[in-house]
Amino acid sequence: xxxxxxxxxxxxxxxxxxxxxxxxxxxxxxxxxxxxxFRVTDGLQKRFGEDRVVDTPLAExxxxxxxxGLAINGMRPxxxxxxxxxxxxxxxxxxxxxxxxxTRTRGAVTVPMTVxxxxxxGIHAPExxxxxxxxxxxxxxxxxxxxxxxxxxxxxxLLAAIRDPDPVMFFEPKRVYRSxxxxxxxxxxxxxxxxxxxxxxxxxxxVITWGATVFQALAALDELPEDVSVELIDMRxxxxxxxxxxxxxxxxxxxxxxxxxxxxTAGMGAEIATILQEKCFLHLEAPVQRVTGFDTVMxxxxxxxxxxxxxxxxxxxxxxxxxx
Amino acid sequence: MPRKVAYKTQIEHLQILDENGxxxxxxxxxxxxxxxxxxxxxxxxxxxxxxxxYDEVAFKLQRSGRMGTFPQNKGQEAVAIGSxxxxxxxxxxxxxxxxxxxxxxxxxxxMHYVLTYWMGDERGSKIPEGVKITPLSVPxxxxxxxxxxxxxxxxxxxxxxxxxxxxxxxxxxxxxxxxAANFAGVLKVPCIFICQNNxxxxxxxxxxxxxxxxxxxxxxxYGMPTIQVDGNDLFAMYAATRQxxxxxxxxxxxxxxxxxxxxxxxxxTADDASRYRDPKDLDAWKAKDPLIRLRKYLESKDLWTxxxxxxxxxxxxxxxQEVVKTAEEMPKPDxxxxxxxxxxxxxxxxxxxxxxMRTTSLGQDPEQAGLGARAAH
Numbered sequence: 001x002x003x004x005x006x007x008x009x010x011x012x013x014x015x016x017x018x019x020x021x022x023x024x025x026x027x028x029x030x031x032x033x034x035x036x037x038f039r040v041t042d043g044l045q046k047r048f049g050e051d052r053v054v055d056t057p058l059a060e061x062x063x064x065x066x067x068x069g070l071a072i073n074g075m076r077p078x079x080x081x082x083x084x085x086x087x088x089x090x091x092x093x094x095x096x097x098x099x100x101x102x103t104r105t106r107g108a109v110t111v112p113m114t115v116x117x118x119x120x121x122g123i124h125a126p127e128x129x130x131x132x133x134x135x136x137x138x139x140x141x142x143x144x145x146x147x148x149x150x151x152x153x154x155x156x157x158l159l160a161a162i163r164d165p166d167p168v169m170f171f172e173p174k175r176v177y178r179s180x181x182x183x184x185x186x187x188x189x190x191x192x193x194x195x196x197x198x199x200x201x202x203x204x205x206x207v208i209t210w211g212a213t214v215f216q217a218l219a220a221l222d223e224l225p226e227d228v229s230v231e232l233i234d235m236r237x238x239x240x241x242x243x244x245x246x247x248x249x250x251x252x253x254x255x256x257x258x259x260x261x262x263x264x265t266a267g268m269g270a271e272i273a274t275i276l277q278e279k280c281f282l283h284l285e286a287p288v289q290r291v292t293g294f295d296t297v298m299x300x301x302x303x304x305x306x307x308x309x310x311x312x313x314x315x316x317x318x319x320x321x322x323x324x
Numbered sequence: 325m326p327r328k329v330a331y332k333t334q335i336e337h338l339q340i341l342d343e344n345g346x347x348x349x350x351x352x353x354x355x356x357x358x359x360x361x362x363x364x365x366x367x368x369x370x371x372x373x374x375x376x377x378y379d380e381v382a383f384k385l386q387r388s389g390r391m392g393t394f395p396q397n398k399g400q401e402a403v404a405i406g407s408x409x410x411x412x413x414x415x416x417x418x419x420x421x422x423x424x425x426x427x428x429x430x431x432x433x434x435m436h437y438v439l440t441y442w443m444g445d446e447r448g449s450k451i452p453e454g455v456k457i458t459p460l461s462v463p464x465x466x467x468x469x470x471x472x473x474x475x476x477x478x479x480x481x482x483x484x485x486x487x488x489x490x491x492x493x494x495x496x497x498x499x500x501x502x503x504a505a506n507f508a509g510v511l512k513v514p515c516i517f518i519c520q521n522n523x524x525x526x527x528x529x530x531x532x533x534x535x536x537x538x539x540x541x542x543x544x545x546y547g548m549p550t551i552q553v554d555g556n557d558l559f560a561m562y563a564a565t566r567q568x569x570x571x572x573x574x575x576x577x578x579x580x581x582x583x584x585x586x587x588x589x590x591x592x593t594a595d596d597a598s599r600y601r602d603p604k605d606l607d608a609w610k611a612k613d614p615l616i617r618l619r620k621y622l623e624s625k626d627l628w629t630x631x632x633x634x635x636x637x638x639x640x641x642x643x644x645q646e647v648v649k650t651a652e653e654m655p656k657p658d659x660x661x662x663x664x665x666x667x668x669x670x671x672x673x674x675x676x677x678x679x680x681m682r683t684t685s686l687g688q689d690p691e692q693a694g695l696g697a698r699a700a701h
Contacts, residue, residue, distance in 0.1 A: 062503030069473015103665045105459050106450035142666055165668040240671030
């Protein structure tokens with residue numbers, strides 16, 4: 001079993017699934033010869049040919065709109081959008097066509113596609129290259145929204161996403177792309193979409209997060225006194241949300257901190273806090289605390305770490321809910 | 325370096341059947357075996373008459389409160405029928421906007437589906453198995469990309485299938501039109517772009533839509549053969565689509581057809597074209613009605629009589645009456661229908677919303693909300 005980073009794990013998943021299912025194809029800008037701007041699709045065009053790993057014209061709505069057509073007519077497209085900031089032009093296709101097609105045709109026409117998009121900050125990228133759009137696409141119906149934080153989960157979730165009969169937004173935290181390695185099996189395995197992972201068990205406070213922030217939370221935990229017992233949950237799937245795992249945990253701990261990179265207002269933290277309020281109100285020992293990006297433009301990179309929910313902010317929030 | 329011409333071309337305009345129902349003998353001969361047979365023309369005329377009746381009845385249904393907004397196809401029947409005649413039912417794909425009912429019916433969509441849809445019931449979009457169409461598309465211009473993608477999949481899978489996509493003159497101003505045409509050109513997919521230039525995008529006239537002299541020339545930018553045809557001429561529409569179809573099947577890529585026609589009705593039943601349209605303009609186009617032209621043609625060949633016309637009108641009424649009955653008698657969908665197709669498998673939170681919406685009106689599990697017998701804590 002090899003130690004792989006996120007990029008390598010996703011590459012492995014794509015290669016294995018293309019080998020297994022000849023309906024699977026990759027399309028996007030620079031995904032072919034160049035292997036993608038982050039090299040996630042490196043070597044795949046050479047291996048599978050130009051018909052299955054396609055460098056398309058530079059047009060995001062075009063990539064997603066044709067993917068919908070490809071999916072309708074029997075393919076399993078895995079389009080790549082280079083950065084989440086470029087999802088804008090394709091928004092109409094995702095939201096008004098891909099997400100609605102199954103419902104509006106009462107199951108007669110479906111769109112099984114997986115949209116891969118690097119998301120989030122922390123890599124000193126230019127403007128419009130560091131946002132976190134998971135709440136936007138979770139709010140729209142008919143889409144599944146997945147964001148793995150580790151190579152093992154990324155491979156298993158991507159295989160599950162490609163095999164899923166519905167459209168999946170597969171968000172890859174680019175900050176983790178090469179920063180973390182773990183053993184990733186060669187075997188064919190999937191990680192179920194809609195299931196959270198308990199990263200560490202604990203009794204005093206639940207920390208709920210996903211994507212690159214999982215690693216910030218782990219760093220925060222390292223800074224806490226040894227007698228503080230934290231249950232850390234990596235959501236992995238943003239929609240549909242694994243309510244059982246978070247509710248059960250907060251019932252046990254009575255305290256909760258939610259951390260995410262996206263702006264605070266109408267972010268997924270608000271949704272989770274409401275679910276906890278509805279389902280375990282009388283178990284709460286302290287108000288649910290959110291550590292999020294601010295309701296500002298994601299700043300250019302000299303200030304980005306102040307915007308992101310870094311470890312010290314998460315640590316402070318944990319201390320506050322414990323002291324309440 | 326001397327100046328030289330980098331690119332030069334011209335746009336052809338095709339009309340085979342003139343406004344008096346007279347066939348151009350030379351052009352007809354050129355079509356050879358591809359010329360529409362008398363039987364095909366008769367059947368098309370019948371189909372167009374039935375669809376015209378459908379339009380008129382749909383308009384009345386809306387006005388009498390029995391149906392929601394409806395976009396009429398009146399005046400544009402030759403575009404739909406002429407092109408659909410060149411497509412193979414069950415094999416080629418029709419990717420339409422929302423004004424091409426006549427083509428969809430020819431391609432196998434039962435006529436009550438479209439009424440069901442405009443009566444506010446999404447089961448009207450549930451395409452029956454084996455009918456190769458996509459549902460009506462309300463956002464302007466976005467569906468052409470689906471046609472390109474469908475044609476692309478056909479090419480990859482080596483299927484003998486062509487995608488025909490319909491859109492209006494207004495749609496050519498949308499970015500997705502250009503992306504769809506560009507992708508289709510670059511990828512050389514078997515797709516036929518059919519622009520129904522009906523002179524209006526709701527109230528905005530063609531002159532305010534584009535500075536191009538033709539819509540057909542826009543396709544030149546994407547490297548595809550293009551032609552302007554008289555869209556009220558069934559023969560020209562069939563010939564142009566047939567040619568594009570052959571090209572697509574030979575692997576020669578996409579084609580573009582600008583069908584010059586006119587929207588004789590309002591944009592939809594929610595529109596009032598008298599606010600912006602010159603009645604003289606309308607009268608001039610009424611004289612070019614594709615149905616009148618076709619009837620004149622059939623009469624000139626002694627293929628049509630007043631008795632046949634009378635019988636057809638009665639038949640059209642009876643068919644449409646039956647279609648309306650079928651649509652109106654459909655039982656109201658169950659409210660859980662809105663949930664059941666969101667995903668192939670319903671996520672837990674949606675299942676709760678579905679199963680509890682009647683009992684709590686909140687779409688929330690009563691127990692989980694702390695309102696049930698076994699409240700939390």
